Every structure is written in C-alpha cells, then in structure tokens.
Amino acid sequence: MTRFCAKSNPHELATPLVLDKSVPHNVVDVLDRIVSYQVVRPKNLPLLAMTPIEIVEAQFDDEGDIAFAAEFPIEPYGKALFTSPDNSEASHSILEDLSKHWHELWPVMRGRLEQGIADYGVDLDLFSRSFVASVAPMEEDVFMSDEADIYVSFDFDDVPVWDFFIRGSHLAHFQPVF
Numbered sequence: 001m002t003r004f005c006a007k008s009n010p011h012e013l014a015t016p017l018v019l020d021k022s023v024p025h026n027v028v029d030v031l032d033r034i035v036s037y038q039v040v041r042p043k044n045l046p047l048l049a050m051t052p053i054e055i056v057e058a059q060f061d062d063e064g065d066i067a068f069a070a071e072f073p074i075e076p077y078g079k080a081l082f083t084s085p086d087n088s089e090a091s092h093s094i095l096e097d098l099s100k101h102w103h104e105l106w107p108v109m110r111g112r113l114e115q116g117i118a119d120y121g122v123d124l125d126l127f128s129r130s131f132v133a134s135v136a137p138m139e140e141d142v143f144m145s146d147e148a149d150i151y152v153s154f155d156f157d158d159v160p161v162w163d164f165f166i167r168g169s170h171l172a173h174f175q176p177v178f
Helices: 027-036 089-119
Strands: 002-006 015-019 055-059 066-073 079-083 131-137 150-154 161-167 170-177
Touching: 055 089, 066 089, 089 131, 089 150, 089 161, 089 170
Parallel strands: 079 131
Antiparallel strands: 002 015, 055 066, 066 079, 131 150, 150 161, 161 170
8 A cells, every 4th residue: 555645735734545556556547536535736736747838830920930839837927938940840859858847947947037137136027027938959069059958038028138058957057138
C-alpha cells in the first residue's frame, strides 16, 4: 500500500489517500483519484497537474506569413504569447523544448524580470501588461551562443526589452536592453 497525504490549506491536517500497490496506477489515474476525493484541489497541484502547452500555427501579419506560437502560463500574471520566427521544424522544436522546461524556467525568469524592473527603476506594472515574447534559436558565434540554445525576448511596448538566454531548464543569462 502507498499512502499519499495532501492538504488544501497549510493549517489543516492532511487527509490520507491509500493506493494499493498491487494494482497498477498511472499518474493521471492517481491525480484524478486525488482530485475526485477532494484531498487536494487542482489549483494546489501546480507542479503535478501541468497542462500541456499547445503549439499552433498562426498568421501574425497581413502578408500571410505563418509562424508557430504558444500560450505559456506566467503566474501570477496570466498567460504569455510566445511567437517563433516562422513555421519551420526548428521553430516548432524551440517552442517544444521551452514548453518541456517551462515550469522550472518561469519562476527563475519571473524573479529576474521583477528584480530587473526594480533594479533599473523601470515604471512597469506587469499586471496591466500583455505578455508577448519572441522566441528564436540562438545563432552561432553571437553573444551567449556558447551558453544558450534559445533566445526569448519580452517587449512591453516600452524600453527596455527584456532578454533571456536559455539552455534546457537553465537560464544562462538575463538582460534588459535599453
């Protein structure tokens, strides 16, 4: 028998849920059972009940150019629209790789962004902004290409632009560009 304990409020006692190990269980079944027993609520499972990030093709200009795009959760601000340069396999792969590591990356990226806004005295209320990011593969022999594979840039229609250089689940470098 395997016992899971979870609680929806840190001040409550945990409610045990017992699963018989002799019966095969997959993660989805376990999460469904936990939620159906209301041992925990879905909002309290941010790292367990991650919804997949859907990558779609979209048209972003009047010229008919198609590119891959995806919405990424950026708690507590809502969602961010990430757009790739085109609809090539490389662009799809970049968004796919980013989505695999997103739940590890976003807390670090958020902290660096918020700290950067404070450090540089930028008047930017993130709760009132739409998050739109360009994502691209790193080009060879350019700044940070030896440490990063993915370049992400948030542009809030004001200076500065906020650049992130990423490899896997590691934020290699962050900088505002004025």
